[in-house]
Amino acid sequence: MSTPARSLRADAARNRELLLAAAEEEFAERGLDASMADIASRAGVAKGTVFRHFATKEDLVAAIVGDQFAALAVVARELLGAPDAGEALLEFLTVAAAALQRRDLTFLQAFSEGHPMVSDRRDQLHAAVGALVDRAQAAGVLRPDVTGTDVFLLVCAPVHAAGFHPRPESDLWRRYLGVIFDGLRREGATPLPRPAPPWP
Incomplete structure (x- = not known):
């Protein structure tokens, strides 16, 4: 059975991958004008999650x-x-x-x-x-x-x-x-x- 810490790490890794995939799509469509809020929305996560991974x-x-x-x-x-x-x-x-x-x-x-x-x-x-x-x-x-x-x-x-x-x-x-x-x-x-x- 997975421990809570391991589950949290898995969630964090999954969120990071979601954010990177969403960011690639946003940058491809909008260039550097893409905002962190738009990236978070596309990834389906809260804006604060973006900043926890990428300051x-x-x-x-x-x-x-x-x-x-x-x-x-x-x-x-x-x-x-x-x-x-x-x-x-x-x-x-x-x-x-x-x-x-x-x-x-x-x-x-x-x-x-x-x-x-x-x-x-x-x-x-x-x-x-x-x-x-x-x-x-x-x-x-x-x-x-x-x-x-x-x-x-x-x-x-x-x-x-x-x-x-x-x-x-x-x-x-x-x-x-x-x-x-x-x-x-x-x-x-x-x-x-x-x-x-x-x-x-």
């Missing part, structure tokens, strides 16, 4: 962005064990782009810039992507002048490229992911015009 809107946004980075880092680390290094990198980029296509909240990153948890999880994701890139280069399938930072920065590119179309089909991003991934391949690569940016 400020900045903390709530940081939780969303940090969880996104953490989830993608898990995917990248799991793919390090895949037998085909090139396919593993393509699979990671596909999963990342599909997540962005579902709900693009990359605009929240600027709002959470400087938050220590977000910075830490972004660095962890960057390291995991770098490991995928190193493995693909060692296998001879990725151009040698591309870095983990390059690939990390390209994660959003397919969805953003498709977004320029006035009426993009839901899977149009897959076309541009193909273009990008072909540009990452070793075959036919020409020298890039400048060095890769450093990672802060």
Whole structure:
């Protein structure tokens, strides 16, 4: 039988998940104008519950962005064990782009810039992507002048490229992911015009 303390922890964890899901929906619809009251209403909880979990809107946004980075880092680390290094990198980029296509909240990153948890999880994701890139280069399938930072920065590119179309089909991003991934391949690569940016 569950203890009252365990039940309270389960309720708190469930409320946190409800709040994060509601916040993602509110931010997707209203941008940063979404209020904590609207988020609480969508989640079906009292406004005070929001502030018990997230003291400020900045903390709530940081939780969303940090969880996104953490989830993608898990995917990248799991793919390090895949037998085909090139396919593993393509699979990671596909999963990342599909997540962005579902709900693009990359605009929240600027709002959470400087938050220590977000910075830490972004660095962890960057390291995991770098490991995928190193493995693909060692296998001879990725151009040698591309870095983990390059690939990390390209994660959003397919969805953003498709977004320029006035009426993009839901899977149009897959076309541009193909273009990008072909540009990452070793075959036919020409020298890039400048060095890769450093990672802060």
